[in-house]
Amino acid sequence: xxxxxxxxxxxxxxxxxxxxxxxxxxxxxxxCVSTSFVTLRHLYTQxxxxxxxxxxxxxQLDTWGAERPFxxxxxxxxxxxxxxxxxxxxxxxxxxxxxxxMYITQYFxxxxxxxxxxxxxxxxxxxxxxxxxxxxxxxxGGPWTxxxxxxxxxVAVIDHETNEKVFGGENSVGKxxxxxxxxxxxxxxxxxxxxxxxxxxxxxxxTGPPEPVYIPFNFTQPLEVPxxxxxxxxKQETLDTYEQFLNSEMVWLQYWVELPDEASQRAYKEWLDxxxxxxxxxxxxxxxxVRTSLSTIPQIxxxxxxxxxxxTTMSIVSLLFLVVCSVNLIGILLGKFLARVPEVSVRRALGxxxxxxxxxxVVECELIGVAxxxxxxxxxxxxxxxxxxxxxxxxxxxxxxxxxxVAGFLSLVAGLVAGVYPAWRVCSVPPxxxxxxx
Amino acid sequence: xxxxxNIKKIYRTESVATHALEDLTLTVTxxxxxxxxxxxxxxxxxxxxVAGLLDTFDSGSYILDGKDVSRLSDKEMSQMRNxxxxxxxxxxxxxxxxxxxxxxxxxxxxxxxxxxxxxERIERALEMVGLSARLKHLPSQLSxxxxxxxxxxxxxxxxxxxxxxxxxxxxxxxxxxxEIMDLLGRINQSGTxxxxxxxxxxxxxxxxxxLHVFDGRVVDLERPRVTLASGNTSAGLAATLR
Numbered sequence: 281x282x283x284x285x286x287x288x289x290x291x292x293x294x295x296x297x298x299x300x301x302x303x304x305x306x307x308x309x310x311x312c313v314s315t316s317f318v319t320l321r322h323l324y325t326q327x328x329x330x331x332x333x334x335x336x337x338x339x340q341l342d343t344w345g346a347e348r349p350f351x352x353x354x355x356x357x358x359x360x361x362x363x364x365x366x367x368x369x370x371x372x373x374x375x376x377x378x379x380x381x382m383y384i385t386q387y388f389x390x391x392x393x394x395x396x397x398x399x400x401x402x403x404x405x406x407x408x409x410x411x412x413x414x415x416x417x418x419x420x421g422g423p424w425t426x427x428x429x430x431x432x433x434x435v436a437v438i439d440h441e442t443n444e445k446v447f448g449g450e451n452s453v454g455k456x457x458x459x460x461x462x463x464x465x466x467x468x469x470x471x472x473x474x475x476x477x478x479x480x481x482x483x484x485x486x487t488g489p490p491e492p493v494y495i496p497f498n499f500t501q502p503l504e505v506p507x508x509x510x511x512x513x514x515k516q517e518t519l520d521t522y523e524q525f526l527n528s529e530m531v532w533l534q535y536w537v538e539l540p541d542e543a544s545q546r547a548y549k550e551w552l553d554x555x556x557x558x559x560x561x562x563x564x565x566x567x568x569x570v571r572t573s574l575s576t577i578p579q580i581x582x583x584x585x586x587x588x589x590x591x592t593t594m595s596i597v598s599l600l601f602l603v604v605c606s607v608n609l610i611g612i613l614l615g616k617f618l619a620r621v622p623e624v625s626v627r628r629a630l631g632x633x634x635x636x637x638x639x640x641x642v643v644e645c646e647l648i649g650v651a652x653x654x655x656x657x658x659x660x661x662x663x664x665x666x667x668x669x670x671x672x673x674x675x676x677x678x679x680x681x682x683x684x685x686v687a688g689f690l691s692l693v694a695g696l697v698a699g700v701y702p703a704w705r706v707c708s709v710p711p712x713x714x715x716x717x718x
Numbered sequence: 719x720x721x722x723x724n725i726k727k728i729y730r731t732e733s734v735a736t737h738a739l740e741d742l743t744l745t746v747t748x749x750x751x752x753x754x755x756x757x758x759x760x761x762x763x764x765x766x767x768v769a770g771l772l773d774t775f776d777s778g779s780y781i782l783d784g785k786d787v788s789r790l791s792d793k794e795m796s797q798m799r800n801x802x803x804x805x806x807x808x809x810x811x812x813x814x815x816x817x818x819x820x821x822x823x824x825x826x827x828x829x830x831x832x833x834x835x836x837x838e839r840i841e842r843a844l845e846m847v848g849l850s851a852r853l854k855h856l857p858s859q860l861s862x863x864x865x866x867x868x869x870x871x872x873x874x875x876x877x878x879x880x881x882x883x884x885x886x887x888x889x890x891x892x893x894x895x896x897e898i899m900d901l902l903g904r905i906n907q908s909g910t911x912x913x914x915x916x917x918x919x920x921x922x923x924x925x926x927x928x929l930h931v932f933d934g935r936v937v938d939l940e941r942p943r944v945t946l947a948s949g950n951t952s953a954g955l956a957a958t959l960r
Contacts, residue, residue: 284827291815626811629772630825630872631800633793712772 281636282643289644292620299616300648303609307652307694310605312659315679315687317591317598319660320667322686323476323677324587328577329415332538336413337545337574338482339535341366341556345514346566357583358573360483361511361531364500369555371407375548376537378409381497382480383533386508389493390458391446401442402508403459404491405500411437411468413538414480416490419443421453421468424496428467432498436464440472442492457493462503464495476677477586479577480536484509486586500526507532529564537574549574602694609648609698617641617706628711641703642696649695650688657687719880719911720746720769725778727764727934738764739775740934746913748879751906753925754915761934762915763884769913770803770882771795783879800828804873804881804910806902808888810865812857818844818868819853825876843875844868847901863894870901881905883914887921899924 293300327333340358342350343366349355362370367381383405390398404410411423420443424435436457443452447466456463470490477486499505504522511532519525539545552572559565581587624637632640661679668677679687727739738761746752756762767773768780771787780787783802790798804825805811812821819840826836844850847867857865866886873881883902887895899921906912914925922928929936 281827281830295815622811623813626813627824627828628796629770629799629805629811631796631828631876633796633828635793636796636828710773712767 281639285640285643286647288640289647292644293647296616299612303612303648303698304652304655306605306609307649307691307698308655308659310602310694311653311656311687311691312663314595314598314602314690315656315660315683316663316667317594318686318690319664319679319683320677321587321591321595322680322683324581324591326476326682328475328477328479332415333578334576335540336536336538337548337576338580339370339537339552340573340575341552341565342567342569342571343529343531343559343565344567346568347514349567350514358571359512359531362533362535363529363531364526364533366559367533367535370535370552373548373551375544375551376539377544378413378538379536380407380410380413381533381535382406382410383500384481384491384508385505387459387493389442389446390460395448396445399445401492403493403495405495405497405505407497409538410480410494410536413536417471417473419469419471420451421466424467429496429498432496432502434462434464435467435496437468437470437494438466439470439490439492443469459493459495477581480534482577482580482584482586483534539574545574599690602690603697606694606697610701613645613699613702614705617702618709621706621709624706624709625711634707637707638703641706642699645699645703646692646695648698649691649693652694653687653691656691657684660687719748719750719783720744720913721779721781722769723779725768725780726776727761727768727773728776737934739768742778742931742934742936744929744936746911748911749906749909750927751903751912751925752914752927752929753922754913754929754931755917755919755922756931760931762931764934765931766882766884766913766915770805771799796828800825800876802879804876804878806866806869806873806881806883806886808885810857810862810869810889812865812868812872814857817854817856818849818860818871821857821868822872822875825872829876839875839877840871843871846874847871861894862890863897866890866894866898867901870898870905874905879911881910881912881914883912883916885916886914887916887918895921 329336339362340360341362342358343363344350344359349357350359351357362381371379371381373379385403385405386400387403388398389401407429408423408426410416411418419440421437423437424433427433428435436459438446438452438457442457443449446452446457447455452466452469455466457466458464473490475490478488478490479486481488509532511530513528513530515529517524517528517530519528519530537548539548549572552574553570556565556570556572560570575583627637628634657679664677664679722742722744725739725742726737729736729738740761742761742765754762754765764773768775769782771782771790782798785798787795799805813824816824822840822843823836826839831839841850844853847870849864849867849871852860852864852868857868860868866889881902886902887898890898895918902912902914903924912925914921916922
């Protein structure tokens with residue numbers, strides 16, 4: 281019966297192309313706007329580490345001073361970064377399956393002069409675990425080894441664009457890249473990769489692009505790698521030398537761990553609390569209550585309110601716009617369907633039940649919804665291009681499979697909203713009503 | 719086949735109640751060809767609509783093909799209309815944007831028959847009315863007589879027990895009228911019960927039994943003038959009409 285209803289619906293839609301275009305256009309407009317803004321919201325609310333969001337934790341220690349909390353407005357918050365001393369101590373734990381302290385510096389990259397001029401690039405210092413922990417995709421090669429971490433070896437991972445600039449896009453694994461005055465052997469080249477949020481960098485410009493270059497964290501001390509970013513402290517200390525800086529109470533490092541199950545999470549938290557208490561005994565961690573924290577990425581996103589409220593508001597408004605588009609079609613469809621009462625009367629006389637007439641008309645509405653949806657999705661590609669110019673991480677704004685399913689679902693709902701009442705009205709007409717006057 | 723007792727049908731507006739059927743009592747037995755005449759507004763079409771389950775009635779009882787109509791749901795009534803009843807209308811009531819084949823197909827679709835059986839039934843029915851060559855024609859490309867024959871083919875394809883015809887020749891010239899009446903006669907001879915509302919005395923005379931409706935009541939009865947050829951004899955004479 282569905283095939284038959286589709287056939288009738290197509291005939292009906294072909295009968296009046298202008299009206300059909302109007303109906304489809306209205307749904308398309310609603311789908312275009314709603315899909316675009318729902319996609320925009322999805323950009324910030326998606327699961328950034330599918331299957332791992334509750335296994336990767338950001339570590340915080342309350343190393344702040346006794347007199348006041350790290351954040352006086354929100355005293356429940358712990359310092360968002362960590363001291364170098366604590367990071368080195370935390371690296372001793374064997375509980376996490378992966379862990380990495382990290383920070384960013386800025387180096388000049390010196391390509392072959394024939395290829396390009398030197399350019400400044402953000403360089404992330406991290407351990408080899410970083411790449412697997414955050415699932416950075418590789419085009420060539422892979423992360424450096426644990427041995428390279430320990431030594432440390434002069435190895436680097438570069439992103440796709442840097443590989444284009446410095447090596448013309450070819451497989452550069454094994455080649456050397458000059459950062460400032462030092463040469464690093466390329467072990468991996470990242471695939472083109474633009475997440476909506478750099479989830480490993482939630483404290484500073486999380487919507488920025490991933491860093492172009494990565495080198496082992498253990499170069500920090502031997503190379504006296506300068507920090508490109510903020511460092512803060514509660515304590516007045518002399519910081520004349522890099523060594524003094526590393527041994528100070530200055531917080532400037534992020535620390536991430538991967539704990540795949542509840543047992544390891546519990547064990548690590550106990551280990552962390554124990555570490556904090558030990559440090560307090562040693563005269564550090566002067567806050568009255570020693571606190572530590574493990575936060576998942578969604579918890580940090582929620583806590584730091586990365587998702588602009590306007591995005592959620594716009595999503596709701598756009599869905600309401602779709603409802604308005606659909607509701608406006610009710611009147612048009614009612615007129616269209618009631619004009620067909622004579623035909624409906626004939627069908628009823630020939631044996632169509634009220635339910636069959638109802639579904640025949642609902643199918644027609646859904647056909648309009650699907651056609652409007654398809655057109656709306658095409659239009660939303662254009663609207664997303666425009667939106668991408670106005671939002672952070674706009675490059676990552678795109679219709680993925682999930683959003684296409686949402687658009688399809690919205691199309692069906694829009695067709696249903698527009699069509700249920702007219703379909704019900706036309707199926708409720710007594711069958712004898714128009715037979716005599718046809 | 720059809721047994722109505724004290725059927726009342728009143729159309730009401732805010733200020734007026736029109737008694738369309740007033741204690742109408744009628745029995746039509748299987749195989750009969752009954753004509754119903756009467757002046758305009760006498761209730762002929764209302765009677766036909768009630769008989770064809772296209773309209774409800776306010777009181778009385780109606781047994782159709784052994785089933786108490788008042789107890790049927792909308793779905794059951796639709797099934798009865800689809801399987802047991804065939805309608806022929808004065809204005810043919812073909813669906814304008816469906817071709818001849820698809821028009822005849824409509825009731826079969828609602829019966830849920832397979833494509834092969836539907837095709838066979840449609841071709842057989844159109845052959846019976848002499849329109850096999852017009853399968854792809856739209857109603858607007860056919861004459862009035864041809865359109866009525868398509869409507870009759872639509873009925874024949876469904877193989878109903880009862881045909882309700884509402885002035886089937888009302889829009890046709892005399893030649894076409896004779897042709898359609900001959901066709902109805904042949905259908906009746908094959909055993910199908912026919913109840914035909916008509917204004918035409920000539921058409922009414924072709925029936926076995928003539929009823930006259932006036933002010934919503936059956937007020938007249940004429941004895942059958944034609945003896946059934948197929949042995950359906952005079953069962954209809956047992957009809958009680960008041």
